Amino acid sequence: MAGLVNNLLILFLIFQNSCLAFRSPLSVFKRYKDTVRTHSNECLGSNRQLVPMGLSDFALDIRMPGVTPKQSDTYLCMSLRLPVEEEAYVVDFRPQASMDTVHHMLLFGCNNPASDDDYWDCNGGTCMDASNILYAWARNAPPTKLPKGVGFQVGGEKGSKYFVLQVHYGDISAFKDKHKDCSGVTLHLTNQKQPMIAGMYLMMSMDTVIPPGEKAVDADIACHYKMYPMHLFAYRVHTHHLGQVVSGYRVRDDKWTLIGRQSPQLPQAFYPVENPVEIKYGDTLAARCVFTGEGRSTETYIGGTASDEMCNFYIMYYMEAKHAVSYMTCTQNINPEMFKNIPQEANIPIPVKPDMTMMAHGHHEESRNGDTGLIMQQPKREEEEVLDQDLKIEEITDWPGVNLKLGQVSGLALDPNNNLVVFHRGDHVWDANSFDNNYVYQQKGLGPIKESTILVLDPNNSAILHSTGKDLFYLPHGLSIDNNGNYWVTDVALHQVFKLGPHAVESPLLTLGNAFQPGSDKNHFCQPTDVEVDPITGNIYVSDGYCNSRILKFSPTGMFITQWGKEPSVGQAKPNQFNIPHSLTLASDFGHLCVADRENGRIQCFKPETGQFVKEIRHPSFGREVFAISYAPGGLLFAVNGKPYPGDKEPLQAFVMNFSTGAIIDTFIPLRKSFEMPHDIIASEDGTVYIGDAHTNTVWKFTSTEKMEHRSVKKAGIEVQEIKEAEAVIEARLTNKPVAKELLKKEEKHHVVQQANTEVSVVLITTLLIIPIVVLLAIVIFIWWRKTRLYGVDAEHKPDSSSGRILGRFRGKGSGGLNLGNFFASRAGYSRKGFDRLSTEGSDQEKDEDDPTDSEEEDSVPQPPVLPSSSS
Numbered sequence: 001m002a003g004l005v006n007n008l009l010i011l012f013l014i015f016q017n018s019c020l021a022f023r024s025p026l027s028v029f030k031r032y033k034d035t036v037r038t039h040s041n042e043c044l045g046s047n048r049q050l051v052p053m054g055l056s057d058f059a060l061d062i063r064m065p066g067v068t069p070k071q072s073d074t075y076l077c078m079s080l081r082l083p084v085e086e087e088a089y090v091v092d093f094r095p096q097a098s099m100d101t102v103h104h105m106l107l108f109g110c111n112n113p114a115s116d117d118d119y120w121d122c123n124g125g126t127c128m129d130a131s132n133i134l135y136a137w138a139r140n141a142p143p144t145k146l147p148k149g150v151g152f153q154v155g156g157e158k159g160s161k162y163f164v165l166q167v168h169y170g171d172i173s174a175f176k177d178k179h180k181d182c183s184g185v186t187l188h189l190t191n192q193k194q195p196m197i198a199g200m201y202l203m204m205s206m207d208t209v210i211p212p213g214e215k216a217v218d219a220d221i222a223c224h225y226k227m228y229p230m231h232l233f234a235y236r237v238h239t240h241h242l243g244q245v246v247s248g249y250r251v252r253d254d255k256w257t258l259i260g261r262q263s264p265q266l267p268q269a270f271y272p273v274e275n276p277v278e279i280k281y282g283d284t285l286a287a288r289c290v291f292t293g294e295g296r297s298t299e300t301y302i303g304g305t306a307s308d309e310m311c312n313f314y315i316m317y318y319m320e321a322k323h324a325v326s327y328m329t330c331t332q333n334i335n336p337e338m339f340k341n342i343p344q345e346a347n348i349p350i351p352v353k354p355d356m357t358m359m360a361h362g363h364h365e366e367s368r369n370g371d372t373g374l375i376m377q378q379p380k381r382e383e384e385e386v387l388d389q390d391l392k393i394e395e396i397t398d399w400p401g402v403n404l405k406l407g408q409v410s411g412l413a414l415d416p417n418n419n420l421v422v423f424h425r426g427d428h429v430w431d432a433n434s435f436d437n438n439y440v441y442q443q444k445g446l447g448p449i450k451e452s453t454i455l456v457l458d459p460n461n462s463a464i465l466h467s468t469g470k471d472l473f474y475l476p477h478g479l480s481i482d483n484n485g486n487y488w489v490t491d492v493a494l495h496q497v498f499k500l501g502p503h504a505v506e507s508p509l510l511t512l513g514n515a516f517q518p519g520s521d522k523n524h525f526c527q528p529t530d531v532e533v534d535p536i537t538g539n540i541y542v543s544d545g546y547c548n549s550r551i552l553k554f555s556p557t558g559m560f561i562t563q564w565g566k567e568p569s570v571g572q573a574k575p576n577q578f579n580i581p582h583s584l585t586l587a588s589d590f591g592h593l594c595v596a597d598r599e600n601g602r603i604q605c606f607k608p609e610t611g612q613f614v615k616e617i618r619h620p621s622f623g624r625e626v627f628a629i630s631y632a633p634g635g636l637l638f639a640v641n642g643k644p645y646p647g648d649k650e651p652l653q654a655f656v657m658n659f660s661t662g663a664i665i666d667t668f669i670p671l672r673k674s675f676e677m678p679h680d681i682i683a684s685e686d687g688t689v690y691i692g693d694a695h696t697n698t699v700w701k702f703t704s705t706e707k708m709e710h711r712s713v714k715k716a717g718i719e720v721q722e723i724k725e726a727e728a729v730i731e732a733r734l735t736n737k738p739v740a741k742e743l744l745k746k747e748e749k750h751h752v753v754q755q756a757n758t759e760v761s762v763v764l765i766t767t768l769l770i771i772p773i774v775v776l777l778a779i780v781i782f783i784w785w786r787k788t789r790l791y792g793v794d795a796e797h798k799p800d801s802s803s804g805r806i807l808g809r810f811r812g813k814g815s816g817g818l819n820l821g822n823f824f825a826s827r828a829g830y831s832r833k834g835f836d837r838l839s840t841e842g843s844d845q846e847k848d849e850d851d852p853t854d855s856e857e858e859d860s861v862p863q864p865p866v867l868p869s870s871s872s
Helices: 002-022 336-341 371-379 383-385 740-795 802-811 821-826
Strands: 050-052 057-064 074-081 089-095 102-111 134-137 149-156 162-169 184-188 196-204 216-223 230-238 243-252 254-261 273-277 285-289 310-321 328-332 394-396 410-416 420-424 454-457 464-468 475-481 487-491 496-500 510-512 526-533 542-545 550-554 559-565 581-585 592-597 604-609 612-617 625-632 636-641 654-658 664-668 678-683 689-693 698-704
Touching: 057 074, 057 162, 089 134, 102 184, 134 196, 134 230, 162 184, 162 371, 196 216, 196 230, 196 285, 216 328, 216 336, 230 243, 230 254, 243 410, 243 689, 254 273, 285 310, 285 336, 371 420, 394 664, 410 678, 410 689, 410 698, 420 526, 420 689, 464 542, 475 526, 487 526, 542 581, 592 625, 636 678, 654 689
Parallel strands: 149 196, 196 328, 410 475, 526 581, 581 625, 625 678
Antiparallel strands: 050 057, 057 184, 074 162, 089 149, 089 184, 102 134, 102 162, 196 310, 216 285, 230 273, 230 310, 243 254, 243 285, 394 698, 410 420, 420 454, 454 464, 475 487, 487 496, 496 510, 526 542, 542 550, 550 559, 581 592, 592 604, 604 612, 625 636, 636 654, 654 664, 678 689, 689 698
């Protein structure tokens, strides 16, 4: 009898394992994995987009759907929705392309592709929202596999829902036979949580010029790192034909540590960082590209065709999940002098054997478009896209600064310690009675503002740290702060510009213009609006203003140098014409001085040395007015517009833009109070934004909402502890595009089939569980009946019957008994909450959620240390 019972138990376990098989994630995958692609017959490779690779892993094939580019330097895009709704992680990239037909590929992640078509011309953009670059390929680069425990996060609440593939077809001579191309990349994804999140850091030169015939030309990039630690594990270099060598370094305490160095004429793969490098708060990341101008007869610029060049150093990194940032860029050179100490290796080209040289069948030689006035109409190309960061701006609703008692807020700035400085008008108000028709101030009898007009606020709690500016100003307007902490302000009533010391000095260090005397020569202003100081040269730039239409340039000591600008003519305003130049900002990364041309509803940028027009940024969503602008190092431009006129549709709002392309990344408004006349805006390098309103007398604080979910993880370089937890059943619900009606119907049918399969599985599981229990109960009843018949009423006092030992084991009595609860708990998949949860993992026991010894404690991680700001 004992042998029979043991055989029944074994049979029960077999039934249980069979039940587990019915609940395998693969058994509930959508039939999306069997969807046939619409590729041309000429396309090679898999005809399935999604291929299962195990219980929690799958491959996703992202390919162009059989395209034939019609002209050289064509950029084509296609999108594919992530086929799972829950979080997933990309851990491997396998390119499916040849440089014989494709110059390069970029893979982006976003939530709103620019088109619903099967594929489209990327001139229309890649994504409607912000996009993050996940992968880049060129020159027959090999696959890129991430370290164990590291993955790019997609899906879920935080990650991108779509992949967008951008393919650049350079020289289309390979398509003379009109064949169709299906190039792309295959991704390996997993649903298993990764304790380390991968990201991309792109260092990119934006304004390098290579003179013709020059043997060696350097393009240098350097940025301070002010985030949580990141660990670098791979790098990739990218230039066009003229690139000789690209090198990247970490600089700490004047010591240069190599990240990677490679010839861009070799396959442009992600090469492993030979000696893992950690980047900490306060480090500097630096890169140099070395070009040659030999063989060229004209200057070569940064651009998107073969007649142009690029200088890019990509870094793949990972960070702890709770601090992870998915994408960062560096497009400036914060300290050109530091490159005097760059290791000599960075200047030595890497020799490439002739049989290894991959001559690119890429960019078609085209002349560079020299019309700088049409920059905003040029299509986005390659790495310009990646500056459209996943940046969403919202108000910090617990910041108490909105409740400060202020006058009309006219100017904002950040001092060298990153404190917020507010310039306001106290009890004075600019209204219709303030000036006569000749712009002469009419309220001198009120005297100057008696309260402090310049307030220095703690950016965290808005506490007033310092104040100055009593009895100096009548109608404050513009404010900026130089590297030494000096305040530069304008007063529209006095028609003057002032320089004030940072240490409570109530008398100006420098005064430009004549008090209460409007004018238009080099010694007079007429309601000057703003002032900027070049951090390198010390030159002073003044926008003048409400009754003049010009920008003036002065030396650091106040000597007039030059001016430019004039009143607008009839019709569309032309470059260099102003209708109230209202706000200035220096885009030092690009060497541009930009002006908010308020009543023309646009932004104009110039070369500050000469006043030469560079470009215009104009969008219909600006409406009729652009009040203020602010550039944040790293390539972002912020702006606020004016209140719409009656009948206008454009709302009053703030903007964040890609400075390089002018594309709008995000718009934002406050959650507390509302904009009425947002008069000035200032943005910091870390993405914090302040806006001051001259009608509501309010200052708002905004920041990016991109925050990664906080989780406790253990870090140990590349070797990380694997997470052991029950795996959620994969729900591969593909949300098809609206135009793909047939696929949508097919998926709905598959969904019904799956539901039916699930119901059948539940019934089958229940049946398989009940059968052995019924059999066991029948055996027990039979034994009890036999005992009763053989021993009568004395049977229960029999001390050593074999049947009693069997019953004791099943009832859990005695030291050698078998408790059913313990038996099931010792088997994988058992839940104390019932038999409906069947694990697909090989863990020995379900984690007890009530057991404090098993819980994962949230680390209390301090914020990165704040380094003292440099005054240089």
